[in-house]
Every structure is written in C-alpha cells, then in structure tokens.
Amino acid sequence: MRGESNLCQAVMERQLMQIAAWFGKIDQETGSFLPAGDTGAMVEALLCQEIHAACPAQQPDLRAMAKGCGFVAGDREYNFLLKEVAMEKVRRQLKLLVTAEQDLLQAVEALDDLSRVVNLLDERLYEWSRLRRQEIVHGKDLAEALSHDSVTGELARTILSLRRSHTAMESEVSNTVQSIAPNLSSLAGPILAARLISRSGGLRVLAEMPSSRIQLIGAEKSLFKHLHGHAPSPKHGIIYRHPAVIGVPKRLRGKAARALAGKLAIAARLDYYGSGLLPDLKAALDRRLAEIGRSKRRAPQTKSWGSDLYSKAPSYDRKG
Numbered sequence: 490m491r492g493e494s495n496l497c498q499a500v501m502e503r504q505l506m507q508i509a510a511w512f513g514k515i516d517q518e519t520g521s522f523l524p525a526g527d528t529g530a531m532v533e534a535l536l537c538q539e540i541h542a543a544c545p546a547q548q549p550d551l552r553a554m555a556k557g558c559g560f561v562a563g564d565r566e567y568n569f570l571l572k573e574v575a576m577e578k579v580r581r582q583l584k585l586l587v588t589a590e591q592d593l594l595q596a597v598e599a600l601d602d603l604s605r606v607v608n609l610l611d612e613r614l615y616e617w618s619r620l621r622r623q624e625i626v627h628g629k630d631l632a633e634a635l636s637h638d639s640v641t642g643e644l645a646r647t648i649l650s651l652r653r654s655h656t657a658m659e660s661e662v663s664n665t666v667q668s669i670a671p672n673l674s675s676l677a678g679p680i681l682a683a684r685l686i687s688r689s690g691g692l693r694v695l696a697e698m699p700s701s702r703i704q705l706i707g708a709e710k711s712l713f714k715h716l717h718g719h720a721p722s723p724k725h726g727i728i729y730r731h732p733a734v735i736g737v738p739k740r741l742r743g744k745a746a747r748a749l750a751g752k753l754a755i756a757a758r759l760d761y762y763g764s765g766l767l768p769d770l771k772a773a774l775d776r777r778l779a780e781i782g783r784s785k786r787r788a789p790q791t792k793s794w795g796s797d798l799y800s801k802a803p804s805y806d807r808k809g
Contacts, residue, residue, distance in 0.1 A: 510551045511535060511574060512560050522558035528570075532578045590692055593665045597687040600662055603655040610648050617641050671766045672756035676774060677731060677749075684727055685753070696754075696761035703757075704728065704750035728753070733778050741781055748777045 508515045511531060513524040525531045552567055561567040611628055618626075618635060626634060629652060635645040663679035670692060673682040688706050689695040695703070707726030725734055725746035737745045752774045759767055 508549055508554070510549075510554065512551075512555055512570070515554055515558060522560065524560065528573055528577055531574045532581060535574070535578055536581065589665060590669055590686070593662065593669060593683060594687050594691070596658060596662045596665065597683050600655065600658050603651060603658060607648060607651050607655060610644065610651070614641060614644055614648060617644070670757070670760040672759045672764075672770060673753065675766065675768075676752055676756045676771055677728070681727065681730055685757075688727065692757065692761050696757040698754065698757075700747070700750040700754040703753050704746050733774070737778075737782065744781045745778060748774065748781060752777075 511525070511534075513522060515522050525534050552564070555561050555567055556563065561570065611632070614631060614635065615627055618631060618641060621640075629649070632645040632648040632652075635641045636649060638645065659680065662683050663674075666679050666683040666686070667674045670682055670686065673685070676682075677685065685703070685706060686692050686695055689698060689703075704724075705726045706728070724743040728734055728746060728749055729742075731749055733749050734742050734745045752770055756767075756770055759765075759770075
C-alpha cells in the first residue's frame with residue numbers, strides 16, 4: 490500500500506511539473522517540449538480541456554516558454570499563431586451552439602420569403618402576359634404555359650424553379666419540426682407547428698406561454714387596435730388555419746380556438762421537456778371539438794323596455 494501511494498504521489502508531482510499550454514506540453518524538469526500539432530489539433534486539445542479546470546496560483550509566461558522551447562521565433566509569430574488558434578476555437582464553439590431548432594427558425598423564414606417572392610413574380614408574369622394574351626390564367630398554370638415562350642419564358646421557368654424549391658423547403662421543415670416537437674406537429678400539423686415556434690421565438694418561449702396568448706399569435710395588430718378601442722377583440726391568430734377552427738361555423742370559432750390553444754400549450758410543454766408523443770392529447774381535442782359542434786346556439790339576450798329607452802336617450806353634459 491505504501492508503494493502504491495508513493496507511486497501515485499510521484500505521478501502527481503510529475504504532472505505538476507508539466508505545463509499544458511495552448512501550443513503543447515512543456516516539462517519544467519527536463520525542459521522537453523511536446524507540440525500539440527497544427528491549428529486544428531491545438532483547437533481540439535483546447536476544446537477537450539475541462540471548462541472548470543483549476544488555474545495555478547502563479548500563471549507561467551507562455552510567451553517566454555514558446556520562444557524558449559523554439560516553438561516560435563519571436564513575438565510577431567507568437568501573436569499571429571495565438572490569434573489564428575483563438576479565432577478557430579471561437580468558430581468551432583459557435584458551430585457547436587447551433588441547434589436543430591435554430592435551423593428550423595431560419596427555414597421557416599426562408600419558406601415565407603419564397604412564398605412572397607413567388608407571389609410577386611406571379612403577379613408580374615400575369616401583367617406581362619396580358620400584353621400578348623387574352624386568357625385569364627394565374628399562378629402555376631400560367632408559368633407552365635409560358636415556360637417555352639421566347640419573351641417571358643425565362644421568368645416563367647424561374648417561377649417554376651422557385652415553386653419546386655418551396656416544395657422541397659416545406660418538406661424539410663415538416664421533417665424537422667416532427668423530430669423537434671412531435672406532439673405539437675401531431676396536433677397542429679407540421680407547417681402550422683413550425684410557424685407557431687417561429688412566431689413565438691422558439692419552443693422554450695412557446696412552452697412558457699399561456700394558452701390565451703398562443704390563441705392570438707399572429708393577431709397582435711388586431712389586439713392592439715382592440716386595446717385602443719378601435720376594433721373588436723380578436724378570437725384567433727394563425728391557428729385560424731387549423732381545420733378545427735376554420736372548419737366550424739363562425740359563431741363557434743372562438744370556442745374552437747380556445748380549445749385548440751389549450752391543447753397546443755400542453756403539447757408545447759410536453760415537447761420542450763422531452764416527454765415523448767402523447768396520442769391521448771389529440772383524442773382529447775377531438776372530443777372537445779365534438780362537444781363544441783353539438784352545442785346549441787344561445788338565444789340572444791332580451792332587454793327590458795326601460796333599459797332600452799334609457800340606452801337610446803340622449804345625454805346632456807351639465808355646464809357650470
């Protein structure tokens with residue numbers, strides 16, 4: 490036992506005599522130098538070091554050691570290599586910080602940009618085609634009809650290419666959001682789920698939102714107008730695109746939007762905390778929507794003769 494403790498103590502003292510610098514290891518006792526390699530190897534060694542490693546009480550002069558062991562010839566070369574290694578380390582750390590959710594947010598923005606560009610070019614192609622054609626054709630059909638035209642063919646082919654890119658981007662967004670937020674995708678659909686995450690600023694922010702706020706995502710302008718007394722209270726935002734809301738009569742859309750927003754809030758929290766897919770959530774939403782669909786229309790409230798009379802009576806401001 491004593492021999493093992495002496496051996497461990499010797500190994501620890503040996504390690505203390507070695508200084509691990511960003512450019513390699515230096516043995517203070519023997520003066521030997523083990524270089525870390527090229528810039529990539531130096532960065533890998535720095536990234537593998539423990540983040541909370543204890544620093545020695547007295548910091549060694551790494552610049553002097555680098556020149557003493559022959560790693561660099563002077564200060565200029567040392568500064569150049571130090572800057573190169575530091576910049577490469579920061580680049581790799583930034584790459585490590587990129588997540589699939591951040592890629593999803595950018596992909597949704599790119600999808601919206603493609604939609605706006607395609608719509609603008611469709612309008613331009615239609616206006617251009619009216620110079621020589623009398624047929625009223627819009628959208629993809631017009632681009633396909635003019636793809637071989639000698640005048641407008643280039644613009645038509647560009648529109649068709651952008652439409653294919655839009656379809657491919659939409660498929661990529663759907664696959665990504667289904668892996669990040671399976672419950673939200675199952676409940677709202679992949680594209681609407683991706684837009685909810687994008688509009689809210691991330692899955693964590695969406696998971697922290699109350700259902701009343703999720704219900705009005707995308708209707709901020711209408712809400713501000715209502716708060717200033719210039720418009721009625723909005724009943725829904727972008728969740729209007731969900732079949733549960735758009736597929737019911739107008740008088741029931743407020744209830745349907747509230748029910749959907751409540752389940753979306755639960756789904757977002759399940760996805761953020763990694764609880765896995767919960768099939769019962771969609772079944773519960775379907776039951777609630779069925780109850781709303783079976784609900785009868787409430788009878789309008791009747792006013793008494795006196796209250797109606799006073800409500801229509803003119804008011805007079807008494808001036809002193």
